[in-house]
Amino acid sequence: MDKILIEGQKPLSGSVKISGAKNAVLPIMTAALMAKGKSVITRVPDLRDTKTMIRLMEIVGAKCTFDSGRLEIDGSTVNNPEAPYDLVKTMRASFYVLGPLLARFGTVKVSLPGGCAWGPRPVDFHLKGLEKLGAKITLESGYILAEAKRLKGTEISFEFPSVGATGNIAMAAVTAEGRTIIINAACEPEIVQLCEYLNDMGANINGIGTMRLVIDGVDSLHSADVDIIPDRIEAGTFLTAGALLGEITLEDIIPQHLDLVLLKLREAGCRILTTTNSVTISPADSIQPVDMTTAVYPGFPTDLQAQWVALMSLAKGSSMITDTVYHDRFSHVPELNRFGANIKLENNTAFVPGVNELIGAPVMSTDIRASASLIVAGLAAKGTTEVSRIYHIDRGYEQIEEKFRSLGANIQRKNSSA
Numbered sequence: 001m002d003k004i005l006i007e008g009q010k011p012l013s014g015s016v017k018i019s020g021a022k023n024a025v026l027p028i029m030t031a032a033l034m035a036k037g038k039s040v041i042t043r044v045p046d047l048r049d050t051k052t053m054i055r056l057m058e059i060v061g062a063k064c065t066f067d068s069g070r071l072e073i074d075g076s077t078v079n080n081p082e083a084p085y086d087l088v089k090t091m092r093a094s095f096y097v098l099g100p101l102l103a104r105f106g107t108v109k110v111s112l113p114g115g116c117a118w119g120p121r122p123v124d125f126h127l128k129g130l131e132k133l134g135a136k137i138t139l140e141s142g143y144i145l146a147e148a149k150r151l152k153g154t155e156i157s158f159e160f161p162s163v164g165a166t167g168n169i170a171m172a173a174v175t176a177e178g179r180t181i182i183i184n185a186a187c188e189p190e191i192v193q194l195c196e197y198l199n200d201m202g203a204n205i206n207g208i209g210t211m212r213l214v215i216d217g218v219d220s221l222h223s224a225d226v227d228i229i230p231d232r233i234e235a236g237t238f239l240t241a242g243a244l245l246g247e248i249t250l251e252d253i254i255p256q257h258l259d260l261v262l263l264k265l266r267e268a269g270c271r272i273l274t275t276t277n278s279v280t281i282s283p284a285d286s287i288q289p290v291d292m293t294t295a296v297y298p299g300f301p302t303d304l305q306a307q308w309v310a311l312m313s314l315a316k317g318s319s320m321i322t323d324t325v326y327h328d329r330f331s332h333v334p335e336l337n338r339f340g341a342n343i344k345l346e347n348n349t350a351f352v353p354g355v356n357e358l359i360g361a362p363v364m365s366t367d368i369r370a371s372a373s374l375i376v377a378g379l380a381a382k383g384t385t386e387v388s389r390i391y392h393i394d395r396g397y398e399q400i401e402e403k404f405r406s407l408g409a410n411i412q413r414k415n416s417s418a
């Protein structure tokens with residue numbers, strides 16, 4: 001298994017292009033299955049998760065070609081509305097095929113995702129929402145079977161906003177009979193882009209970007225093309241590294257998607273300059289401690305919580321970081337403590353004392369964002385860090401070592417058989 005080797009404390013400088021957003025492209029790929037035609041998706045990041053989703057597209061019968069960030073999906077041959085356990089267990093986002101395939105075929109079979117490194121991660125909102133739209137849901141040998149001749153519009157109110165459930169239900173509802181209203185809808189930029197894409201395919205969704213989506217059902221969708229928005233989480237990860245290691249510029253981004261993150265980085269003492277499509281960060285002379293609580297968009301993203309903990313571990317003072325979205329998402333804490341960070345965990349809050357320096361160590365990745373936080377910590381730590389189980393990082397970051405190397409970091413991939 002590959003590892004990432006880092007010689008830390010090399011200053012960073014220069015600029016880096018941010019890739020297309022993983023969490024936008026995955027649901028958009030499944031939306032493309034609803035049309036009997038060819039959709040072209042550009043700025044598709046070359047990630048393990050995108051490749052897993054391409055495999056799933058092919059299993060359901062779509063034809064895909066992927067080359068240099070351009071993905072063509074031909075939905076005219078889709079004929080097998082089933083997502084097998086082998087794929088869903090490696091990538092929960094496979095569950096996104098549930099709504100689109102049910103809408104198109106009136107029946108779909110998708111493996112129930114199990115738990116994951118951040119706790120139980122239920123899918124009850126997805127299932128209750130589909131039931132309200134008139135689907136019959138049964139569980140058969142670990143698979144969800146959903147059936148409905150044609151879904152019927154209704155009002156669906158989520159207890160709190162869920163990104164996945166909003167996307168899945170919106171995709172199911174666009175061709176339902178009549179009007180569907182989703183209350184407490186997620187407002188994440190990735191869901192906004194999904195809804196805009198569905199409208200480009202002929203859907204009729206109003207209230208996009210608000211917590212109340214109004215969807216008037218149409219008979220069918222046609223194919224459409226889309227350019228994926230930049231990945232605000234990849235951008236936020238590079239910003240935490242810049243905050244510690246040198247002035248860097250992120251290009252091809254949408255700074256508004258990072259409003260709160262930029263505000264918090266300024267509070268930590270960093271200087272930030274934005275243009276319409278770039279951000280330049282200059283590190284603080286000393287990082288000030290800044291408390292953080294994650295929340296749904298436009299709050300601070302749970303997907304940047306681990307990287308923020310890594311940044312705060314080098315602050316001049318103590319901070320408290322609470323995850324309200326995923327209470328168990330702290331597997332990076334014991335690994336960061338291997339660098340000497342001395343973080344204490346109580347329920348869903350990390351108490352980060354802030355230390356003068358981190359010392360490189362062998363550490364282990366446990367999920368995508370935890371891995372990113374270990375890389376940020378390794379870049380800032382004195383000496384050598386070896387990050388193992390890096391297949392997690394490959395799920396969500398395109399060419400992360402190449403990008404950091406281009407900024408001056410000493411980071412490489414080591415093939416363990418070498």
Ligand code: UD1
Nearest residue numbers: 023093121122123124125126162163164165302303325326
């Ligand atoms: C998506 C993102 C993930 C991000 C998360 C929160 C993708 C592919 N993944 O995951 O990177 O960390 O949003 O921003 O876009 N919940 C329920 N029942 C449900 C669904 C969710 O209780 O049926 C709960 C979850 O346990 C969690 C909260 O709702 O506490 C938010 O989860 P959700 O927004 O659904 O996350 P995902 O869509 O799985």
